[in-house]
Amino acid sequence: MSKARGIFQLYQKLLTNRPYLVQAIQAGTLMGAGDVISQTCIEYKSFENFDFKRTIKFSSxxxxxxxxxxxxxxxxLNKHVGVGGKTVAIKKVFVDQAIFAPGFLFFILIAVGTMQGKSWESIKTDIDANYLDVLKTNYYIWPWVQLANFYYIPLQYQVLIVQSVALFWNTYLSWKTNHKSLLE
Incomplete structure (x- = not known):
């Protein structure tokens, strides 16, 4: 148990000293893991057919x-909405889901299409086909996750909590943004 405690203490120290770097590494690793899960467990790709470049791009x-x-x-959100309490958590969820989620998901779809080397016309077609479905699915999952996250979790761990849940979300996004190419 001592090693686990030591690893957690090292993580806390790194998170305090380099929060953006640590959270970038977390997000990249978990997005990559989501793509690996999508390719192996949903798309049933064998090792020979596994698209490593796709995983690296998604991870990046x-x-x-x-x-x-x-x-x-x-x-x-902490600075402008507040830090703790039920009302603050509810306000944060509302602002997060009304402002951040729609724009961030739109940007993610553009980024994935760009990383796939698609033309702007093809990216727009993909957004027309997928954006509302992805946003709707987001609203089934993320308000509840964010409510618990904003109410119970200190700021420095919120990205980790979100990215841990997002392992499943990233698997969905990877599948959603790549499944059409499977049919072609």
Missing amino acids: IGFFVGGPALRAWYGL
């Missing part, structure tokens, strides 16, 4: 965009 979105954006966003 988490590393360069997802983690840093979430950390900055949660900091802004």
Whole structure:
């Protein structure tokens, strides 16, 4: 148990000293893991057919965009909406889901299409086909996760909690943004 405690203490120290870097690594790793799960457990790709470039690209979105954006966003929510309490948590969920989620999901769909090397016309077609479904699915899952996250979890751990739940969300996003290419 001592090793686990030591690892957690190291994590806390790194998180305090380099919050954006740690949360970027978390997000990138978990987005990559979501893509691996999508390719192996949903798309049933064998090792020979596994698309490693796709995983690296999907992971890089988490590393360069997802983690840093979430950390900055949660900091802004704490600063402008408040830190604790039921009312603050509800306000944060509302602001998060009304402002951040629609724009962030739109950007993620653009980023995935861009990383896939698609033309702008193809990206727009994918957004037309997928955006509302992804946003609707987001509203089934994330308000409840965020309510618990904002009410119970300290700021420095909120991205970790979200990214842990997002392992399943990232699997869905990876499948959703790649399943059409499976049919072609």
